Amino acid sequence: MSEMISLVDVVVSYREDVALWGVSLDIEKGELIGIAGPNGSGKTTLLTVINGLGRLVRGEARLLGFVMKSGARGRDFRLSPRIAKMRKMIGYVPQGGAVDPRVPVNVREAVMIGRYGLLGIGRHPRKEDWEKVDCMLEMVGVAHLAERPFGHLSGGEQERVAIARALVQEPRILLLDEPTTSLDWRSRTDILALIKEIHRRQKLTTLMVTHDPGDTFNICDRVVLLKEGLIAAVGAPEKVLTNANLQSVYGDSSFSHKGGFSGGYF
Amino acid sequence: METAPSLTKGVLAVGIFSSIFMQRALLVGLGGGIACSMVGVLVVGLRLSLIGVSISHAALAGGVIALFAGFNPLGGALIFSLAAAAIIGPLTDRGELNTDTSLGVVFTMMIGLAFLFMGLMNDATRNQAQGLLWGSILTAGDLDLVAVLMTGVLVVVAVAVFFKEVQAIIFNREIALAVGLPAYWIFYGILFLTGITVTATLQPIGGLLIFSLIVIPAATAYQLTYNLKTLFLSAAAFGVSSCWLGLILAHLLALPCAATIITVAGLIFLVVAAFSPKRRVKSIDEAVENGFYSISE
Numbered sequence: 001m002s003e004m005i006s007l008v009d010v011v012v013s014y015r016e017d018v019a020l021w022g023v024s025l026d027i028e029k030g031e032l033i034g035i036a037g038p039n040g041s042g043k044t045t046l047l048t049v050i051n052g053l054g055r056l057v058r059g060e061a062r063l064l065g066f067v068m069k070s071g072a073r074g075r076d077f078r079l080s081p082r083i084a085k086m087r088k089m090i091g092y093v094p095q096g097g098a099v100d101p102r103v104p105v106n107v108r109e110a111v112m113i114g115r116y117g118l119l120g121i122g123r124h125p126r127k128e129d130w131e132k133v134d135c136m137l138e139m140v141g142v143a144h145l146a147e148r149p150f151g152h153l154s155g156g157e158q159e160r161v162a163i164a165r166a167l168v169q170e171p172r173i174l175l176l177d178e179p180t181t182s183l184d185w186r187s188r189t190d191i192l193a194l195i196k197e198i199h200r201r202q203k204l205t206t207l208m209v210t211h212d213p214g215d216t217f218n219i220c221d222r223v224v225l226l227k228e229g230l231i232a233a234v235g236a237p238e239k240v241l242t243n244a245n246l247q248s249v250y251g252d253s254s255f256s257h258k259g260g261f262s263g264g265y266f
Numbered sequence: 267m268e269t270a271p272s273l274t275k276g277v278l279a280v281g282i283f284s285s286i287f288m289q290r291a292l293l294v295g296l297g298g299g300i301a302c303s304m305v306g307v308l309v310v311g312l313r314l315s316l317i318g319v320s321i322s323h324a325a326l327a328g329g330v331i332a333l334f335a336g337f338n339p340l341g342g343a344l345i346f347s348l349a350a351a352a353i354i355g356p357l358t359d360r361g362e363l364n365t366d367t368s369l370g371v372v373f374t375m376m377i378g379l380a381f382l383f384m385g386l387m388n389d390a391t392r393n394q395a396q397g398l399l400w401g402s403i404l405t406a407g408d409l410d411l412v413a414v415l416m417t418g419v420l421v422v423v424a425v426a427v428f429f430k431e432v433q434a435i436i437f438n439r440e441i442a443l444a445v446g447l448p449a450y451w452i453f454y455g456i457l458f459l460t461g462i463t464v465t466a467t468l469q470p471i472g473g474l475l476i477f478s479l480i481v482i483p484a485a486t487a488y489q490l491t492y493n494l495k496t497l498f499l500s501a502a503a504f505g506v507s508s509c510w511l512g513l514i515l516a517h518l519l520a521l522p523c524a525a526t527i528i529t530v531a532g533l534i535f536l537v538v539a540a541f542s543p544k545r546r547v548k549s550i551d552e553a554v555e556n557g558f559y560s561i562s563e
Contacts, residue, residue, distance in 0.1 A: 079448075084448050
């Protein structure tokens, strides 16, 4: 098996609503994949299948030597110690705003949480763990905020901290859920440049969900375009993000950019 | 003439600590204050207030039913509160029911059960059951004292061993799970710890008031700091000092103990909240430092 991640006929539902309808996808080691599509098309669900946070109704997911199978009645992996082991190798940056602003954790501690899974129960962070955390804070450009309560940071700063937390985990797969949504223009360009730089340096297999297909254009190797829980198109950005494809996915009047996204964002 | 009142006061104060009932009550206050307030930091940090209320009322119902059936109320309280924790955790996680509504149903039903069985009791047992409602810290028996102290030790050890897991879950449970921690197991463990703590303090503090001792010292500590370690330590300090101060005041003024303890805890909360550094706006502080104060003087 040369592919890093292999999804076979994955069906995921939340109560009565089906979020993914039989998605199959192979991802090679070191690829940077963009996942685009409108609200409710299953982008976040596709990410959470990979780290075992989603409930499989049908199909299976294989990655890093682990297999998650739905079984006959569907399966949840939240309580599974086996999949907990797998998650230690996957860095996850969820959508922003998930953390209570009053949370009693400072920025340095918030990044250290990324190493807690690796450390194991009953073991406390050592000096070299703190050094790695400080080094990562430096890299994402928030070292000056290290002692601040996490909840006091702006959206863009929190996003950087979340990326640092995922990276300090020294993961083999990186999952990013809308890392640029709700950021201003400047922070957005910075974060995208950071993601591109990390990928270039480490050749880390990366999946990035984005609300704006334009984000993925110049940095992704391949784009997966989702519509209503199905893959509408997959391939190189310039082949997938055509006006015809975008119109069929988002509806007729939503995109009026001339020539799709070939104008480029960078 | 002037020495007489202070002399009687002195004798009274010595009298408080020499009574065997009071010594036991102070020990119960130490163990219960530490256990309740440290569990409270977890409950407040994870925003489990409603779950905590449901578990503590389940313990009350279990205690009353055990009394009715002629058993030790501690056993019934433990079974009911752990069962409540085991049912409520997964139930709210599955999200099939609205948390507010389902816990509202559970907690009022438990009060209903407690009162129903109290109605069915004979007068002597009902008197005992009322002790479970209002608390009777001065009549704590050997078993109660041992249970409370052991629970205090259990809570301290659990928090110390699982400190980083607890911190990660308070930060965000999904993130804790995503970094590879057994977040759901730890979370259910916290619910069980809440159940055990509620059971151990049911008899001395009383089913209707336990939850105040869980939430108020923790809420007070949250006014002061963003550091989790400081939070646990200061909550424990507020919990124990509320218990001790409440006991002494109740003794001096002939007030009901548990109610006085909770009132003292509430007053400490109000004072701390009024002076909380979290409420201060930095620019106003600077204005005060730059002469605003001297003008008003």
